[in-house]
Amino acid sequence: MITNRVLGTVLLGVNEQVNCGDCVSAFGSAGSFSAGIHGRKNLTSNLALLAGIAYAQYSEGGYSVTSAPIGAFALRYDFTDWGSSRPFFDIGAILSPFQKVRYRRSYQTSLGPVSLDSETTSENYGVYGRAGWISRISPRDEVAASVEVWQMWQRVKGYSDPAAVAFNPFDANIATGTDKTNLVKIGAQWTHLWGNSIETNINGGFVQSFATRSGIVATVTGEGTVVPTIGNQSWFEYGGRVGYRITKGWIADLFLNGTAGPQPVGNTLHGGVGLRITY
Numbered sequence: 001m002i003t004n005r006v007l008g009t010v011l012l013g014v015n016e017q018v019n020c021g022d023c024v025s026a027f028g029s030a031g032s033f034s035a036g037i038h039g040r041k042n043l044t045s046n047l048a049l050l051a052g053i054a055y056a057q058y059s060e061g062g063y064s065v066t067s068a069p070i071g072a073f074a075l076r077y078d079f080t081d082w083g084s085s086r087p088f089f090d091i092g093a094i095l096s097p098f099q100k101v102r103y104r105r106s107y108q109t110s111l112g113p114v115s116l117d118s119e120t121t122s123e124n125y126g127v128y129g130r131a132g133w134i135s136r137i138s139p140r141d142e143v144a145a146s147v148e149v150w151q152m153w154q155r156v157k158g159y160s161d162p163a164a165v166a167f168n169p170f171d172a173n174i175a176t177g178t179d180k181t182n183l184v185k186i187g188a189q190w191t192h193l194w195g196n197s198i199e200t201n202i203n204g205g206f207v208q209s210f211a212t213r214s215g216i217v218a219t220v221t222g223e224g225t226v227v228p229t230i231g232n233q234s235w236f237e238y239g240g241r242v243g244y245r246i247t248k249g250w251i252a253d254l255f256l257n258g259t260a261g262p263q264p265v266g267n268t269l270h271g272g273v274g275l276r277i278t279y
Helices: 002-010
Strands: 023-030 033-042 047-060 063-078 085-109 112-138 141-156 172-174 177-194 198-213 218-220 224-226 234-247 250-260 268-278
Touching: 002 023, 002 033, 002 047, 002 063, 002 085, 002 112, 002 141, 002 250, 002 268, 023 250, 033 063, 063 112, 085 141
Parallel strands: none
Antiparallel strands: 023 033, 023 268, 033 047, 047 063, 063 085, 085 112, 112 141, 141 177, 172 218, 177 198, 198 234, 218 224, 234 250, 250 268
16 A cells, blocks of 8 residues: 555655646656656646556565556645745545555465465555645745645455465465555655756655554464454655756656655665656
8 A cells, every 4th residue: 555655646746846837747667667657737826736647566575566557636726826935735546446466475384384376456545635835945946844644445355375286274265355544644845956957856754654454354274264453653755856957848857756664664765767848
């Protein structure tokens, strides 16, 4: 859920300034593979639409998402008529249906270790609201701080251990279920124009999950029903971008995003390149 959200926020301009003109960007990233297109359109002087689509693949700690379409959209209301220092608000969603996933289950027995790979499908959804304050402290600098609240769901279709395994004394059947979590993020960002060609952005924040629970239930031979628990945790998220203005309206971007904290979120890094067109 967290990796899917981090990749989805790239589609919502997490590495871009809060207020800017209309643009479209095509990008590709590694670390977790992702490629897609996103952009923004100013509907009025105050209201902007942010949206994007991408295809991703990623893995970590025994799970692999081998195919994941991701879509995201948001509306941003910026009180531009208040002057250079003003509030703004976002509301949006990240959608990732039709995922193909592979899970690895490993355990020890008196006769040796057992490792099993099972395949199924899943889907991830998240909705959020964001309230922040933006300041144009100079013609070249924009800074902003904000608070975000997220609610996220991950639904996994039921599956069983693979049948063609020579040794699996504690085989398991996992029923269809939904994991849920809620997040609060406190973050800030700074965008600066160096000279006439180089633009940089740095952003980061502290994230705390709450009311997290798993709806995935397993039935294991010899053990009965196993109901997992998921604890709440905290971590940091960070990102950055360097953009080079090739010519008027064309910008080449180099960006990265990541997490830092204890497992299961852990330390991750996703980096990529993009070509952005402003109009």
